[in-house]
Amino acid sequence: MRVAVVGKGGSGKTTTSAIVARVLGRQGLSVVALDCDTNPNLGISLGVGDDETERLVAMRQALDDGEEEHAPSWDDLVARFGSDAPDGVRLAVVTRIENPDPGCPCCGLSAEQLLSSTDFGDVVVLADFEAGIGTLTRLQGASIDVLLIVVEPTPKSIEVATRALALREEKAIERVVVVANRVRSDEDLARITAAFPDVEIVAIPDDPAIIEADRAGVAPLDRSGSAPAVLALTGLAGRLLAAS
Amino acid sequence: MTASTNGSARRLRVAFVGKGGSGKSAIAGTFARLLARAGHTVLAIDSDPMPGLAYSVGVTLTDLGIPEDAVVERAEGEEGPRFRLRPDLSVAEAVDAYATRGPDGVRFLQFTKVGGALTGQMRSQQAFLQIVHDLPDDRWSIVGDLPGGTRQPFYGWGRYADTYLVVVEPSAKGILSARRLARLARPGDEQGRVRVVLNKVRDGDDVDRVAARIGLPVVGVVPWDEELAEAERQGRPPVDDAPDSPAVGAVASLLATLTEGR
Numbered sequence: 001m002r003v004a005v006v007g008k009g010g011s012g013k014t015t016t017s018a019i020v021a022r023v024l025g026r027q028g029l030s031v032v033a034l035d036c037d038t039n040p041n042l043g044i045s046l047g048v049g050d051d052e053t054e055r056l057v058a059m060r061q062a063l064d065d066g067e068e069e070h071a072p073s074w075d076d077l078v079a080r081f082g083s084d085a086p087d088g089v090r091l092a093v094v095t096r097i098e099n100p101d102p103g104c105p106c107c108g109l110s111a112e113q114l115l116s117s118t119d120f121g122d123v124v125v126l127a128d129f130e131a132g133i134g135t136l137t138r139l140q141g142a143s144i145d146v147l148l149i150v151v152e153p154t155p156k157s158i159e160v161a162t163r164a165l166a167l168r169e170e171k172a173i174e175r176v177v178v179v180a181n182r183v184r185s186d187e188d189l190a191r192i193t194a195a196f197p198d199v200e201i202v203a204i205p206d207d208p209a210i211i212e213a214d215r216a217g218v219a220p221l222d223r224s225g226s227a228p229a230v231l232a233l234t235g236l237a238g239r240l241l242a243a244s
Numbered sequence: 245m246t247a248s249t250n251g252s253a254r255r256l257r258v259a260f261v262g263k264g265g266s267g268k269s270a271i272a273g274t275f276a277r278l279l280a281r282a283g284h285t286v287l288a289i290d291s292d293p294m295p296g297l298a299y300s301v302g303v304t305l306t307d308l309g310i311p312e313d314a315v316v317e318r319a320e321g322e323e324g325p326r327f328r329l330r331p332d333l334s335v336a337e338a339v340d341a342y343a344t345r346g347p348d349g350v351r352f353l354q355f356t357k358v359g360g361a362l363t364g365q366m367r368s369q370q371a372f373l374q375i376v377h378d379l380p381d382d383r384w385s386i387v388g389d390l391p392g393g394t395r396q397p398f399y400g401w402g403r404y405a406d407t408y409l410v411v412v413e414p415s416a417k418g419i420l421s422a423r424r425l426a427r428l429a430r431p432g433d434e435q436g437r438v439r440v441v442l443n444k445v446r447d448g449d450d451v452d453r454v455a456a457r458i459g460l461p462v463v464g465v466v467p468w469d470e471e472l473a474e475a476e477r478q479g480r481p482p483v484d485d486a487p488d489s490p491a492v493g494a495v496a497s498l499l500a501t502l503t504e505g506r
Contacts, residue, residue, distance in 0.1 A: 008294065009392035010265005014417065039263060039394040039424065041417040050420050131264035131392050132294050155479030156269070156296045159305075163294070188477070215449070217416025 002115060002125045002143070003240065007150035008160040009131030012181040015210060015220060016150050016233060017128035018045035022221055023237035024124055025087035032078055032120075033085065034127040035093045036111035036135060042128045043093075046085040047219030056083055056093045063107050064098050071106035074118045081106060086219070116140040133164045142172040146240060150179045151195075153188035158195045165196065175200070175243070179236065182206040202239065204232045254284060256503060257386045259405035260441075263421035264392030266411040267443040270472060270482055273300025274495045276387040277483040280348040282499070284385040287343060288352045289376060291401045295354055297389040302481035303346040309354060309368040310342050310375075327370040335378045338371070347481070377403055394424045398432060407502065408438045409463070414445060414454040422458045429460070439463040441498060464498035466491050 005017045014037075021033040035042035043053030060081055062068040071077040082092035100108040109117065112135055115127060127144070129135045136147075147168070151161040161178065168176055177200045180192040184206045193201055209227030213220040220230050256279065260268040269290070276288040290297035298305050315327050329338050343351035355372050356365060379386070386404050390397050398408060408429065412422040422440065429438040441464040442451060455462045469491035475482040482492050 008264065008296075010263065037393070039421050041420060044416050044420065050416055053420065130395075132292075134293075154476050155299055156294075156476070159296075160294050191477075211415070211446075214415035214417060215446075 001145050001240070002120060002127070003146040003148060004115075004127045004129055004136070004139075004144045005148045005150060006129045006133060006136050006164050007131070007179075008152070008157045011131075011150045011152050011157050011160075012179070012204070012210075013131070013150045014042050014045045014128055015214075016148060016179055016181070016204075016236075017042060017126050018047075018219060019221055019230060019233040020148075020237040020240065021089045021124075021126040022046065022085070022087040022219070023234050024126075024241060025089040027237075027241060028088075029124050029241075030122060031087075031089045031124045031126065032082075033089050033091045034111065034114075034125060035091065035095070036127050037130045038095060039130075040093050040095055043083065043085070043091055044217055045219060046089060046091055047222050048083055048085050048091060050217055052083055056081065056091070057095060060093055060095050060107070061098075070101060070104050074105050074114070074120075077106040086222070110138070111135055112138045112140065112143065116143040132160060133167065136164055136167055136171065139167075139171050141170070144171070144173060146175045146177065147171075147173045148177050148179050148236075150181050151192055152182050153180070153184075153191045158192065162195060165199065177202055177236070177239075179204060202232065202236045204229050204236075254503075255381060255383075255385045256284065256407075257381070257388075257405050258407045258409055258502065259386075259388040259390050259402035260409050260411055261390045261397040261402070261425060262392065262411035263394075263413070263418055266392070266413050266418060266421075267466070268392065268411045269296040269300045269389045270476060270491075271409075271411055271441060271443060271466065271495055271498075272387055272389040273297055273302070273481055274483050274492055275499060276301055276350050277348050277481065278496055278499050279385055279387060280350045282503070285383055286348075286350045287339060287379070287384045287386050288346070288350050289386060289388040289404075290352075290354045291376070292389060292391045293356050295356065298352065298354060299476075299479045300481055301346050301350055301352055302484060303344050303352045309356070310338065310371040312367055314338060314342060315367040315371045325370045325373070327367045328374055329371050335375050336380060336383070338375055339379060339384070347484070373401075376401070379404065394421060394428060397425065398429050398438070406437060410438060410440050410458075410460065411443050412440055412454070412458065413443055414449045414451075419454060419457050422460070426458055426460045436461065441466060444468045463501055464494065466494040466498075 025031045207229030209224035213223045260272040280286040471486035471489035472491040475485035
């Protein structure tokens, strides 16, 4: 299963990716979390800390200076440029670097090329995309199985989500789930359901526990595993598992 | 110091950068409106391919962009981008004619049109870039909203700016993103043109510690503000919807800080 997570900047993509990845990991699945953002922060939400998150980024950039050897394959990319996160999740950073070697799996392939050209076998791939719809636009047909569109109940966020959803058919995406995030009221949820009437929607309540975890730089799952938003995202992971 | 509206002492050119969702466009839109009320001739520019600033300034999303007949295709053998403004139309004239009129006299330019064919987009976008890069600095104060994230935010698309304001939420991800931006900014920034505005600051956030970790000077601190969040949910400009809110007050202070002593 290949899952991509998109949405406006700050909508909660990274938090969603991290919790879903770890919950699937707890179920015994082999999970790789791919940070495809050019401003990679997924490590923080997964719970590896900011030093380790920066170390992965620096290691990727050391490729540029010839200080690191290239990875010859996808497996090797994950092994060499990845880090072990809790619950058996393997984190890898797919940041674009400055002087890529064309076709090289660890630096010459963009996130979208990696997704379309690699056979991931039984591995569940959670790809946390860059804000906006750029990566999704460049995706080749049938590169992902599930698209999670994270959306807040604001017009700005709904605008981005609408544009992402419009690409569903062109990108042959089997399943789309709108993750209605930071929902405070029925009115908030109604704003989102009105914008996406025919799409599967999972509501995530607005939750100070997420903000507190972000301030502390730790994984919401570790700090507040039973907070309402964490439970709702755990439920989302369960739904993905049930249908796959 | 007194200066005419067109006097160089009064012009201000700022570009907002920062992590997605840090609150760039809410602050930039508010800043643009308040700057116009202070007597500046303001052009607000949204360079983000995903529209956001329009809501915070208070202009409607339809009919934005440079119209097709203002743009021509490059002639055979000519250098440069495929599309540019008609030769009889200066950049300044194009702004006068086509920047959308918003409240308080703010004029507004948006990188992408809403909907429309792809070639139409390209015509409009290349004319947008020509305007943003070449607008003479004799009249307009500029408030720009640059795309979120850390991908080439400085000195390209924000060439018009004399000050870059990095909007930072004091979360671990926000601080990490700001440290990366600080690293990108430093080589070209001998004059200290890149500064930080802390946003969504809550009780218990340690502003000094956050500032020290980022390593750039802090020029503004905007508190977390429920009223502003509600304005965002409604898609309304904070300056209209929550004029007396603490966040709008903090943006007014930021504006005072930046215009002082100019």
